[in-house]
Amino acid sequence: MRPTLVVGSGPLLFLIGSTDAQPPASFLLDPDLQHAAARFEAMEPPDVPVGLLAAVESGPRDSPLLASPPRLASALAERLHRPVGAPTSEELRRGRRSIPPLEPAGERRFFLALGHLRLERALRAPEEVLITLAREEERVERSVGREARAAESFVRVPDSPLDHHLVAWGRARDALDELAETLRRTLETEAKLQVPNLAAVVGARTAARLVAAAGGVSALARMPSARIQLLGSRRRPSPERGPRFGLMYRADRLAEVPIGRRGAYARSLAALAAIAVRADASTHHDISAALVARRDRRVEFLRRRRR
Amino acid sequence: MRPGRSYRRVEGCPRLFEVLRADRRELWTEAVGEPPPVYGERWTEVLDRRVRQFEPGRSKLAAAVVRGWTGDLPMPGEKWLYLGAASGTTASHVADLVGPDGRVYAVERSVRPFARLLALAERWPNLRPILADARDPTAYASLVPPVDGVYADIAQPDQLEIVRRNTELLVAGEGSRLLVALKTASMGRQRTAAGHRDEAEATLGEVATLAPSVPLEPFHKGHFMVGGRWGRSARLPVRESARVTKPSGRRRARRAP
DSSP: OOOEEEEEETTEEEEEOSSSSSOOEEEESOSSHHHHHHHHHHOOGGGSOHHHHHHHHHSOTTSOEEEESHHHHHHHHHHHTSOOBOOOHHHHHHHHHHSOOOOHHHHHHHHHHHHHHHHHHHHHSHHHHHHHHHHHHHHHHHHHHHHHHHHHTOOOOTTSHHHHHHHHHHHHHHHHHHHHHHHHHHHHHHHHHHSHHHHHHHOHHHHHHHHHHHTSHHHHHTSOHHHHHHTTOOSOOOTTTOOSOSGGGGSTTGGGSOGGGHHHHHHHHHHHHHHHHHIIIIIOOOOHHHHHHHHHHHHHHHHHSOO | OOTTOOEEEETTEEEEEEEEOSSOEEEEEEOSSOSSOSSSOOEEEETTEEEEEEOTTTOHHHHHHHTTOOSOOOOTTOEEEEEOOTTSHHHHHHHHHHTTTSEEEEEEOOHHHHHHHHHHHHHOTTEEEEESOTTOTHHHHTTSOOBSEEEEOOOSTTHHHHHHHHHHHHBOSTTOEEEEEEEGGGGOSSSOHHHHHHHHHHHHHTTEEEOOOEEOTTTSTTEEEEEEEESTTOOOOOOSOOOOOOOOTTOOOOOOO
């Protein structure tokens, strides 16, 4: 006997019987497409329409029950108290062929609603918040610098409309400075929460920027230290005069190292950062004290050593 | 129509127009959505149709057409699955080609490009964005109806496997179209670019009848367009007009980072 198949296709769930004789029965998740998208995404056991449960119960008990997507399968299993499997590719193809296409306008609204829902949920994840914050902070910091440089070279002309402009501009710059400061504090707090070991080794802000450049903590954890060292660098790699630092240039304590030894420091710091971020990504142990001690020893060594 | 240009339809592709210039061949697609431009491309009106320039330097599909691709292109009314849509540069043109009665189901995994794709879908009525990982087509299989073609532009080491898995599960059947913009730089350094292309042809050749691959240089370094029709015994289209245009020296492939 062929299995009974439940396929969730947008706002409709289709029940495809074990024989081709019966056409698929459809059950609406919610008449409102926004709500239907939310239910489709969550697919908790209470979201399964009662009509569908009744229809499955009234069907043959001996035919195995399969459902797609996987979330629907687990919700159904919980409501029906019976095992619900995942369809094979062949079964899924059969199911998808037998269900009618959605009405285009409804389909479009459903996809947009689902897209917005998934996007918002993805951006809400703490890691994505950290990445967004790091990018915003970098952008605002750059505009603070640009405005400050412009202000330096601006020639003041007393008792002219330019003077008023200068006052208004000054206020705008103060507001921008304040925004940058707030952003920086938020970013540092977030970074210390999410990547504590990395933040201790390279500094919270650099840690956040590294995570943003890599696209995530796990992506950064998979990188070799040589790549971490050069993340965000702009110079073209070459055997003669390749880059020595990227974002690492702003790391803690780098400025204390003599200029000629900074490349060496960046190299060892990147090695420590790689260890730190792997701890942050997988074991979540606090190994920052040991790493910071190694880093500081390295700084002292490089400061003492003659070139 | 602007003087000095003569737009004409590309044979066998009703929504694709071309202009032959002295040094290059310009492509234009008939827009489904409204201005403003999606990524800064030029718009104009030709014979009461609003068209958008389809630049080979920006899009691998346009580069393939310019380099003489003889295989299938998206046709009006078809449903296409687009893997790796990013922010929708090429996806918007594929949506143009399938026209208002066609559909493009665009799968993208990265969050930020997807935000732009979603904004594009708000004004491109036949584009359906899906935030999902193309490695697991079962996650969105129930949302996507059987499709007439799969376009893949996923720079991943296992891109062929991803394409194969999606195609097996989601195409309507034998004869469905397959277009893969192959990025050989993502496939490891054990082989040369041509070696990777040969491997891709061998892998896809097991399940599809392939049209001759074309290199996308100088527009996209180390890229190839590989594709054909699903099924070992599928019949390929006969298109005579596929001219090979000499790539212009003005546009050079950007160096791979």
